[in-house]
Amino acid sequence: MLPVQQFIDYISQHKLFDKADHLLLAVSGGKDSVLMAQLFKLAGYNFSIAHCNFNLRANEAQRDEAFVKLLADELGVPFHVTHFDTKAFAEQHKMSTQMAARQLRYDWFEEIRLQYDYQYIAVAHHQNDAIETVLLNLVRGTGISGMHGILQKRGRLVRPLLFLSRQEIDELIDASGLSFVEDSSNQSSKYARNKIRLNVIPHLREINPNLEETFVQNIHRFAETEALLQKVVMETSERLFVEESGNIQIEIAEVMNLQPQKLLFFELLKPFHFTASVVDEILSSLNKQSGTSFYSATHRLTIDRAQLIISPLTDTKEELLYFHREESLRISDKNLSLHVSENINFQADKNFAYVDADLLIFPLVIRYRQDGDRFKPLGMKSFKKLSDFFVDEKVPLPQKDKIPLLINGNGQLIWVVGMRQDERYKVSATTKKVAIFELSNL
Incomplete structure (x- = not known):
C-alpha cells in the first residue's frame, strides 16, 4: 500500500500547495518520479506530466519518453514532452552536460508552467538526494547556504517526496509492483553526484545506519542557522x-x-x-x-x-570579458585563450604570457586602462604606471584605450595583453602548474 495519507500530511505540513492548485509533475520514468505521479493520482490532486528527452542515451531516451507517455495515458492526465540537443547547448555555453541538462530542464518547466497556468512544478527529490547535495556542497565550499540541502519549497518548485528515503521508495515500488525505467547513467561514476551516491554514502551508512534520519535532523538545524545568519546579515547591511x-x-x-x-x-x-x-x-x-x-x-x-x-559593471569600456576557467574569449578581431599545463614549452613571443596558475584568483577580468593602473613589468623590481609604460613603448594615444588588460581577481594587473606581463606572476622554480595565455588571430 502506498503512503497516500503521509504524502498528503507532508504537503499540508509544509504548505507546499493547495488542493485546488494545478501542478506540473517532472517525470523521468524512474522509480522516484513514477511513485510521485501515482501518489498524486491516489491523493486526488490535479496535475499534468512533463518529460524531457535530452537525446543523451540513444535508444534509452526514446524508451523513457514512450514509457512516460504511456504512464500519463494510464493516469488520464495531460502529457508535455520536449527534445533537447544537450551536448550542443553545453558546448555553446561552455558548461558540463549535467549543468546544461539542468538549465534546459528547469527553463522549459517554467515556460510550460506559465503557458498552461500551472501553479507549481513538482520534482521527485527524496532524502538521499538532499544528503548528496549537502555532501557535494561541503566538498565544493558553498558556505552555510549549501548545508540545508534541498528545500521542500522554493518559489514555484515543490518537492513532496522529501519525507521518503531511497530505500523506502525502492521498497514501495517493489511491494506495489509499479513499472519504471532505469537510467543506466545512474550507475556511472563519471558524475560527481554518482560518486557520492555509489562510493561515499555506503561507507557513511556503515558508520551510521540511521544516516537519512540523522541528515534530516541536521538539515533542519542548518536551515534554522542560515535563517538566523540571514537575519543578522540583513540588519548589518541596513546599518552599513x-x-x-x-x-x-x-x-x-x-x-x-x-x-x-x-x-x-x-x-x-x-x-x-x-x-x-x-x-x-x-x-x-x-x-x-x-x-x-x-x-x-x-x-x-x-x-x-x-x-x-x-x-x-555597466560601462563596456570598463569591462569586457571574464575568464572563469580554461576557455577562449573573443576580443575584437583576436582570440585570447587560457590553458593550464604542468609541462610547457616557452616561446619568446609577446602574444604569449606564462603565469603561475596558483596565483590566479577567478574570475579574471579583461578590461581597458583606468586611472591609477600600475604593474611591475617583467624583469623590473619596482612598479611602473601603465601610462608611463605606454609612453616608453611609444603607444599612440588612440591605441591606449584599445589595449586589453588581464586583471586578477584581486585587482592586480597580470598582463598588458600582447605587450608585457607582470613580474609578480612569472613562472618560478616553485611553480607547479602554468597558466598559458595566448593571443591569436581569429
Whole structure:
C-alpha cells in the first residue's frame, strides 16, 4: 500500500500547495518520479506530466519518453514532452552536460508552467538526494547556504517526496509492483553526484545506519542557522550600506569591526557575486592605497580612502570579458585563450604570457586602462604606471584605450595583453602548474 495519507500530511505540513492548485509533475520514468505521479493520482490532486528527452542515451531516451507517455495515458492526465540537443547547448555555453541538462530542464518547466497556468512544478527529490547535495556542497565550499540541502519549497518548485528515503521508495515500488525505467547513467561514476551516491554514502551508512534520519535532523538545524545568519546579515547591511548614485558605500572602519569578520563580509557581498577568494583579498587589502579594485562577474569594489565603493559593471569600456576557467574569449578581431599545463614549452613571443596558475584568483577580468593602473613589468623590481609604460613603448594615444588588460581577481594587473606581463606572476622554480595565455588571430 502506498503512503497516500503521509504524502498528503507532508504537503499540508509544509504548505507546499493547495488542493485546488494545478501542478506540473517532472517525470523521468524512474522509480522516484513514477511513485510521485501515482501518489498524486491516489491523493486526488490535479496535475499534468512533463518529460524531457535530452537525446543523451540513444535508444534509452526514446524508451523513457514512450514509457512516460504511456504512464500519463494510464493516469488520464495531460502529457508535455520536449527534445533537447544537450551536448550542443553545453558546448555553446561552455558548461558540463549535467549543468546544461539542468538549465534546459528547469527553463522549459517554467515556460510550460506559465503557458498552461500551472501553479507549481513538482520534482521527485527524496532524502538521499538532499544528503548528496549537502555532501557535494561541503566538498565544493558553498558556505552555510549549501548545508540545508534541498528545500521542500522554493518559489514555484515543490518537492513532496522529501519525507521518503531511497530505500523506502525502492521498497514501495517493489511491494506495489509499479513499472519504471532505469537510467543506466545512474550507475556511472563519471558524475560527481554518482560518486557520492555509489562510493561515499555506503561507507557513511556503515558508520551510521540511521544516516537519512540523522541528515534530516541536521538539515533542519542548518536551515534554522542560515535563517538566523540571514537575519543578522540583513540588519548589518541596513546599518552599513549607504546608497549613493547607484553605488553602495561602506565605511572601512565598520568592516574592520565585523565579528566574525570573514563570514559576515562574505554574506554581505554575496548579492554582488564576489567569490570567497576575492573576499579574502579585499579583507587583506583594506589598509592599502586608494584606487585598488576587485571584480565579480557583475560588480567592481574599489577602495576609496576610508570607504569601499561597490558599483555595477555597466560601462563596456570598463569591462569586457571574464575568464572563469580554461576557455577562449573573443576580443575584437583576436582570440585570447587560457590553458593550464604542468609541462610547457616557452616561446619568446609577446602574444604569449606564462603565469603561475596558483596565483590566479577567478574570475579574471579583461578590461581597458583606468586611472591609477600600475604593474611591475617583467624583469623590473619596482612598479611602473601603465601610462608611463605606454609612453616608453611609444603607444599612440588612440591605441591606449584599445589595449586589453588581464586583471586578477584581486585587482592586480597580470598582463598588458600582447605587450608585457607582470613580474609578480612569472613562472618560478616553485611553480607547479602554468597558466598559458595566448593571443591569436581569429
